Amino acid sequence: MVTSADRSGEAPVRAKRADARRNERKLLDAAASVFVDSGVDAPIREIAASAGVGMGTIYRHFPTRADLVVAVYRHQVEACAEAGPALQDGAESPFTALREWVDLFVDFLVTKHGLAHAMGSDSSGFDTLHAYFLDRLVPVCERLLDAAVDAGEIRPGTRAYELMRGIGNLCIGSDSDPDYDPRRMVELLLRGLRRPVSS
Amino acid sequence: MVTSADRSGEAPVRAKRADARRNERKLLDAAASVFVDSGVDAPIREIAASAGVGMGTIYRHFPTRADLVVAVYRHQVEACAEAGPALQDGAESPFTALREWVDLFVDFLVTKHGLAHAMGSDSSGFDTLHAYFLDRLVPVCERLLDAAVDAGEIRPGTRAYELMRGIGNLCIGSDSDPDYDPRRMVELLLRGLRRPVSS
DNA sequence: CGGGAAGCGGAGCGCTGTTCCGTTTACTAT
DNA sequence: ATAGTAAACGGAACAGCGCTCCGCTTCCCG
Numbered sequence: 001m002v003t004s005a006d007r008s009g010e011a012p013v014r015a016k017r018a019d020a021r022r023n024e025r026k027l028l029d030a031a032a033s034v035f036v037d038s039g040v041d042a043p044i045r046e047i048a049a050s051a052g053v054g055m056g057t058i059y060r061h062f063p064t065r066a067d068l069v070v071a072v073y074r075h076q077v078e079a080c081a082e083a084g085p086a087l088q089d090g091a092e093s094p095f096t097a098l099r100e101w102v103d104l105f106v107d108f109l110v111t112k113h114g115l116a117h118a119m120g121s122d123s124s125g126f127d128t129l130h131a132y133f134l135d136r137l138v139p140v141c142e143r144l145l146d147a148a149v150d151a152g153e154i155r156p157g158t159r160a161y162e163l164m165r166g167i168g169n170l171c172i173g174s175d176s177d178p179d180y181d182p183r184r185m186v187e188l189l190l191r192g193l194r195r196p197v198s199s
Numbered sequence: 200m201v202t203s204a205d206r207s208g209e210a211p212v213r214a215k216r217a218d219a220r221r222n223e224r225k226l227l228d229a230a231a232s233v234f235v236d237s238g239v240d241a242p243i244r245e246i247a248a249s250a251g252v253g254m255g256t257i258y259r260h261f262p263t264r265a266d267l268v269v270a271v272y273r274h275q276v277e278a279c280a281e282a283g284p285a286l287q288d289g290a291e292s293p294f295t296a297l298r299e300w301v302d303l304f305v306d307f308l309v310t311k312h313g314l315a316h317a318m319g320s321d322s323s324g325f326d327t328l329h330a331y332f333l334d335r336l337v338p339v340c341e342r343l344l345d346a347a348v349d350a351g352e353i354r355p356g357t358r359a360y361e362l363m364r365g366i367g368n369l370c371i372g373s374d375s376d377p378d379y380d381p382r383r384m385v386e387l388l389l390r391g392l393r394r395p396v397s398s
Numbered sequence: 399c400g401g402g403a404a405g406c407g408g409a410g411c412g413c414t415g416t417t418c419c420g421t422t423t424a425c426t427a428t
Numbered sequence: 429a430t431a432g433t434a435a436a437c438g439g440a441a442c443a444g445c446g447c448t449c450c451g452c453t454t455c456c457c458g
Contacts, residue, residue, distance in 0.1 A: 014403090017403095018455070019455070044447085054407030055407075055446090056406060162379055166379075169371050170365055176321065179360055179361065184361060188357070189384065189388055191390075215436095217424070218436070242414065244413095253437060254415095258415095264415090
């Protein structure tokens, strides 16, 4: 089934060319910058121009826009994912850990123009983004959720995926509407999770 | 300041031409039908074609897409608004009234493709829709909310506008994602509103 | 240093929303 | 009835977008 190329453990593929790596770098930097100014919906041409490359290049490196977004924010998503277990150990109670982690997640979403909206939409070619975010973060959320359930702080029956989608949705459109603060709504949602304190 | 034309109480303006009224009718019907199939984001051309009119006509009758959407759903929004006071009188408690009214609102949103999303976005030329929905429904929601606060069933401090935007957001993307049921999330949100029962 | 593959760039296509103006149509005053 | 006029119509045309495709350039390895 396999051919001769992969006899050794080393990768048999030729390493990426130097200009390719350079351009990928330039694209990531440019995209990050453009996303801040114009949101993740910024025209592809604008990103390409800002990076000083052609459009073919951008599509070769990041076939779909979601791939680019994922690449740009991978670090932050990773940080968020890793914060989960850390909070779980450090916080005074499982529910507090959950709340603090959700705060982190919300902060991440509201500081990036339109990211929440992009994450929520499963069409429009944003599938990849939807999938990545959720694959990476849902398990983290699930552990926090389960711990809080086990501790009797919240009622069972709510699934991590649904909760995260709900939180993500609540963060949509928080830009340019000073009368809508998603944090308050998320706070309400978490509160709704709580089991009435018995003590 | 005024001229001779409006001496009588009658409207001095000429009535709309018959073909204009006919076309408006055709457009509303066609739009309603297309919205069901393709969502409120359906291409203008498609709606115009389905109505058998040119694109100039559609833009003359409904300058922005939001105007068309508002016109199509005006009846249902009105019904929802009027259900508020009715529920307030009939329900067993103010909070129950609020919950039932919210159910109505959610049902309305989830049965229309992409309406929730369109309502939430204040850019993209959907301003009018945002404004209409909120102007009409926020006061209704506010009364229900205040009544529940006065009855001591929920904590004060949550504003109707924010609550409605939150609920609207929670309903986004409920199509084609069988794993996300906005009703459960809205239920959580309302639960978060409740003051812990004292009895 | 030379050949070939990996990478690049942007013209071009298709699909949108939106405008604009020559043509048609319905109403009215005679 | 009919002629005149303003209202209404229709769709060609323009601009902005995503995405593809292919001739050209650049790098790398022998």
